[in-house]
Amino acid sequence: MAKYQQGIAGIWEDEHQMIAAARATREAGYKKFNAISPFPLHGIDEAMGIPRSFIPWVTFVMGLVGCGFGIWFTWWTSTYDWPVIVGGKPMWSMQAFIPIIFELTILFGALSSVAALIFICGLPKINPPTIDPDLTSHKFALFIPSTEVGYDIEKIKKIFNKFDVGEIKETEF
Amino acid sequence: MIKREPLVFGNKTYKDVTDDICELVERFPGQKFLIAFFGVKMLFLFYAFILGCIVTVGMGLMGVNHPVAWGTDIITFVFWIGIGHAGTLISAILFLFRQKWRTSIARTAEAMTVFAVMTAGLFPIFHLGRPWLGHWFLPLPNQRGPLWVNFRSPLLWDVFAVSTYAIVSIVFWYIGMIPDLATLRDRAKNKWRKRFYGIFSLGWRGTARSWNHYEMVYMLLAGLSTPLVLSVHSIVSFDFAVAQLPGWHTTIFPPYFVAGAIFSGFGMVVTLMCTVRALVPKFKDYVTINHMEAMNKIIMMTAMMVGYAYASEFFIAWYGGNPYEQYVFSNRAFGPYGWSYWIMITCNVLIPQIFWLKAVRRSIPLMFIISIFVNIGMWFERYVIVVTSLHRDYLPANWGMFHLTFFDFGAIFGSFGMFLFLFLIYIRVLPAISMAEIKPVLFSGKEKGHH
Numbered sequence: 289m290a291k292y293q294q295g296i297a298g299i300w301e302d303e304h305q306m307i308a309a310a311r312a313t314r315e316a317g318y319k320k321f322n323a324i325s326p327f328p329l330h331g332i333d334e335a336m337g338i339p340r341s342f343i344p345w346v347t348f349v350m351g352l353v354g355c356g357f358g359i360w361f362t363w364w365t366s367t368y369d370w371p372v373i374v375g376g377k378p379m380w381s382m383q384a385f386i387p388i389i390f391e392l393t394i395l396f397g398a399l400s401s402v403a404a405l406i407f408i409c410g411l412p413k414i415n416p417p418t419i420d421p422d423l424t425s426h427k428f429a430l431f432i433p434s435t436e437v438g439y440d441i442e443k444i445k446k447i448f449n450k451f452d453v454g455e456i457k458e459t460e461f
Numbered sequence: 462m463i464k465r466e467p468l469v470f471g472n473k474t475y476k477d478v479t480d481d482i483c484e485l486v487e488r489f490p491g492q493k494f495l496i497a498f499f500g501v502k503m504l505f506l507f508y509a510f511i512l513g514c515i516v517t518v519g520m521g522l523m524g525v526n527h528p529v530a531w532g533t534d535i536i537t538f539v540f541w542i543g544i545g546h547a548g549t550l551i552s553a554i555l556f557l558f559r560q561k562w563r564t565s566i567a568r569t570a571e572a573m574t575v576f577a578v579m580t581a582g583l584f585p586i587f588h589l590g591r592p593w594l595g596h597w598f599l600p601l602p603n604q605r606g607p608l609w610v611n612f613r614s615p616l617l618w619d620v621f622a623v624s625t626y627a628i629v630s631i632v633f634w635y636i637g638m639i640p641d642l643a644t645l646r647d648r649a650k651n652k653w654r655k656r657f658y659g660i661f662s663l664g665w666r667g668t669a670r671s672w673n674h675y676e677m678v679y680m681l682l683a684g685l686s687t688p689l690v691l692s693v694h695s696i697v698s699f700d701f702a703v704a705q706l707p708g709w710h711t712t713i714f715p716p717y718f719v720a721g722a723i724f725s726g727f728g729m730v731v732t733l734m735c736t737v738r739a740l741v742p743k744f745k746d747y748v749t750i751n752h753m754e755a756m757n758k759i760i761m762m763t764a765m766m767v768g769y770a771y772a773s774e775f776f777i778a779w780y781g782g783n784p785y786e787q788y789v790f791s792n793r794a795f796g797p798y799g800w801s802y803w804i805m806i807t808c809n810v811l812i813p814q815i816f817w818l819k820a821v822r823r824s825i826p827l828m829f830i831i832s833i834f835v836n837i838g839m840w841f842e843r844y845v846i847v848v849t850s851l852h853r854d855y856l857p858a859n860w861g862m863f864h865l866t867f868f869d870f871g872a873i874f875g876s877f878g879m880f881l882f883l884f885l886i887y888i889r890v891l892p893a894i895s896m897a898e899i900k901p902v903l904f905s906g907k908e909k910g911h912h
Contacts, residue, residue, distance in 0.1 A: 310669075323669040326475070326644065327897040328676050332669045341677035347685075365600070365609040374613045387618040387696050391625040391689075398629045398685045402636060405678040406663065409671045413664025421647035424640070424667055426475035 292460050295433035296441060297419045298448035299455040303329055306428040309451035311335040313430060316447055321432040322461065326424045346404040347397045354396025358389030417460045427454070431461045468562055468902050471746040475900050481743045482641075482894050483648055490889055493740060501881040508875025511868055512587055520590045522868040529851045529863035534588035536843040537873050539697055540725065541581030541880070542623065543718070543839065546690050547726020548574025549630060552637070553686035556679075561905055562755055564898040565747040569737065570730050571634040572891070576883040577729075578627045580876050585619070587872075615699035622696040629689055633682045639665050640675075640897040694722045701846060708789040708850035711777070717770035721839060724763035724809070728835030731756050735829040737888065747894050750823050757822045760835060764813035767842075771810065785855055793849045797862065801841050802849070808838025840873075 300306040303325065310323050314337055323332055332338075362385040366372075371379045406412070419429050432444055441458075448456055473481070490498070515522055525532040548570040555563035586595040598620045600610045610617050642662035649655035665671070695715035702714040734753065738745050778786040793802045812834045815821045822828070853860045887893075 324667050325669070325672065326479075326640070326667055327900040328672040329669070330901065333673055336669055338670055338673050341674045343674055343677050344681060347681050361600070362612050366612060370606060370609055372611075374611060377613055381613050384613040387615075387692065387699070388612060388621045390692055391618075391621040391696075394685050394689050394692075395625045395628065398632060398682055401678050401681045401685075402632050405636070405674050408674050409665075411663040411665065412660075413666070415659070416664045416666055418647065418666060422476075424644040424647045425479040 292417055293433035293435060294458070294460055295431055295436075295439075296444055296456065296458050297429050297431040297461065298444075298453040299420055299423070299457075300428045300430075300452070301426070301454050302452065303428045305451040305453075306430060307331050307335050309448055309453065310430055312447050312450065313432065313444075316443065317438050318432055318436050320436055321430060324419065324423050324429040324431065326426065326428075329428070343401055343404050343408070347401045350400035351393050351397035355389055355393040357396070358385070358392035361392075362388060419457070419459050419461055420455075431459075433461070465905065466751050468564070468749070468751075468905055469747055469899065470749055473746065473903060475903065478896055478899055478903065479644060479648075481746070482892050482896050483645055484743070485741055486645060486889065486892060487648070494885070494889070497740075498882075498885050501878055501885055504875060504878025505882040506878075507871065508878045511871035511875050512583070515587055515868060515872070516592055520588065522866060523588075523872070524864050524866045524869050526861060526863065528854065528859050528861050529848055531847050531851060532588075532863065533844075533865060533869040533873055534584045535700070536840065536847050537876060538581050538584035538588075539700075539718075539843045540840050541577045541584070541876065542626075542697055543694065543722030543725045544729045544836075545574040545577035545581065545626070545630070545726065546694055546719070546722040547730050548572070548577070549626075549633075549686050549690040550723055550726070551730070552633060553683040553690070556683045557687060561902045562752055564902055565744075565749075565894050566730065566734060566752060566756075567898065568634070568637060568895045569733065569888075569893050571630065571637065572884065572887045572893075573726075573730060573733060574630050575627075575634055576880050576887070577726075578623065578630060579883065580880045582623060582627065583876075583879075584872075585616075615696065615703045618696045619700060622693045626689060626693045629682070629686055633686055636675075636678065636682065637895060637898075638891060639663060640667060641892040641895060643667065644896060645892065691719055694719045701850075706850045706854050707783065707785040708793070708846070711774065713770055713774060713777075717767070717774075720763050720766040720770065721842060724760060724767055725836060725839035727756055727760045727763065728832040728839065731760065731828055731832040732836070733884070735825055735832070737893065738825070741893075744894065747899065750825075753825065753828060754819075754822045757816050757828055757831075760832070761813050761816040764809060764835075768810035771806065789850055789853070792853055793845060796849070796853070798845065798849050798852070802845050805838050805841040805845050808834045809842060812838070 298306075298309065300309070306323065306325075307329060310321075310332060313321055314335065321336075323329070323336060325332070363380060366381065366385075367379040377384065419431060420427060423429050430448070432439065445456055469478075471477075523532055523534070525534075551563050551570040552567045552574075556567070585598075586592045589595060598610060598617065600612075610620075639662055642658050643665040646655055646658035646662050649658055695718065698714035698718035701709040702711060704710060731753065734748055734756070738748055775790055778790040793799070812831055815827070815831065821831075848863050852863055
């Protein structure tokens with residue numbers, strides 16, 4: 289995932305114009321472009337056609353794994369490996385083990401979701417190229433890589449200019 | 462139409478938000494901060510000295526005896542864990558309820574949680590008597606059999622609950638900070654600052670697909686943290702509720718403890734926020750008087766829940782007819798530790814009632830004082846629970862008294878040194894307000910209809 293691409297970027301100060309430009313870019317046939325913003329934008333996922341994240345499935349499956357591990361571990365240690373009579377409670381003390389099983393479910397679910405996020409975003413990136421340092425502060429950008437099908441600089445510049453773009457530059461991202 | 466108040470005062474632009482919040486991290490600390498930091502550092506060193514004495518000389522330095530075998534260590538442990546819960550409530554639960562006003566306080570509240578859990582976590586280790594054997598808590602394969610821990614004990618459920626809570630809180634806090642650390646990285650002029658924030662921001666660049674996954678994980682963590690915080694303090698309450706002592710063995714404990722935790726935690730958040738607003742005047746535009754008023758309303762609500770719990774405990778003790786239970790409760794109010802009971806009632810139930818008055822809810826000096834009383838009252842609530850039930854239980858031959866020693870006081874006050882030390886470092890090194898969460902709600906409440 290560390291391959292960076294050459295391409296063209298448009299930088300906006302108004303996020304609504306950038307979102308509209310993103311929609312127009314997708315309608316012009318481009319599929320692999322990127323939108324960069326300092327905070328999540330309302331409406332950008334629909335404009336770009338980004339589907340809902342699949343990470344909840346990771347959380348669910350790993351939560352079940354955590355639950356299963358908790359059940360297996362408490363059962364194995366208490367009924368099989370070294371059963372000890374504590375206060376007359378049965379060997380498989382399900383009620384007593386529930387807090388532990390619950391906590392392990394949450395722990396596995398949370399840690400796996402975060403690991404999935406870090407992996408799927410291609411993090412950590414070491415010294416990645418940034419188009420503009422203000423993109424993590426108050427500016428918004430669209431970047432279209434030159435490897436895109438139908439990459440035409442004049443056509444892209446026309447689309448950007450229709451939406452009041454601030455600056456256009458050819459750069460790496 | 463009811464007019465919505467703006468969440469951020471001062472007609473800020475996105476760039477203003479970045480500048481205001483990053484500036485605190487980017488400039489060298491001034492005299493006020495250095496004096497506060499020096500004082501806190503001295504308190505922390507004193508705490509380290511106290512803990513060193515307790516480890517080398519032994520638990521005899523503290524006031525635990527027979528019959529009060531659990532003393533200030535467990536009281537202060539439950540106190541700090543309780544404080545941590547408000548942070549998770551603000552970060553996670555208010556997020557799920559779509560309360561946009563949480564955005565400016567969420568990160569500092571979450572930091573408070575992380576540091577409170579760290580502070581709390583030392584107490585179970587140091588009250589062991591042989592803290593170097595603290596690793597025996599963990600269910601790891603070993604050469605003592607292999608001997609497993611007692612999974613049926615609430616003290617062990619605590620190990621799982623508090624560890625999970627610590628890990629998930631730190632992770633939630635850190636993930637929330639990644640975009641803001643990227644902002645600091647991109648603004649950094651100094652090579653080492655750029656490297657430091659670059660490493661911790663993991664190379665985040667804010668692409669729409671990344672934000673899509675990020676927002677999903679944030680919501681998942683909020684959704685997981687909510688049952689987690691409710692379960693952690695319920696499990697801590699089981700330390701008492703699973704025992705057979707009168708005054709302890711009641712099913713009201715889990716919801717009572719959780720409400721009390723939220724109560725004390727918001728008290729601490731209000732204390733910290735009043736201080737931060739006073740020391741960093743720019744933050745008054747972000748943590749506005751409306752935010753402070755909302756927090757005071759939550760303090761009042763949980764104060765009344767806690768008051769209801771006290772009343773229902775008393776009522777059930779009388780109604781249930783159990784003579785031991787009845788004695789414990791009349792002893793709490795009128796026995797030798799009655800002074801602590803009435804401090805608890807005054808601080809937790811009576812004093813927060815002043816918040817019915819809007820002028821008091823919106824007065825910073827008054828809310829600061831009341832929040833301090835809330836914290837005092839909540840420490841005393843745990844004191845009342847632990848000491849009054851232990852010092853006179855079933856058998857009069859077993860009755861005794863409990864007195865705090867210098868080292869008990871040292872551990873209680875010294876723990877504030879550790880907490881504030883971590884907090885002050887955090888304020889200067891990490892962005893105290895979440896820029897990436899404030900910017901999307903910057904224009905809510907403005908007439909323009911910008912959404």
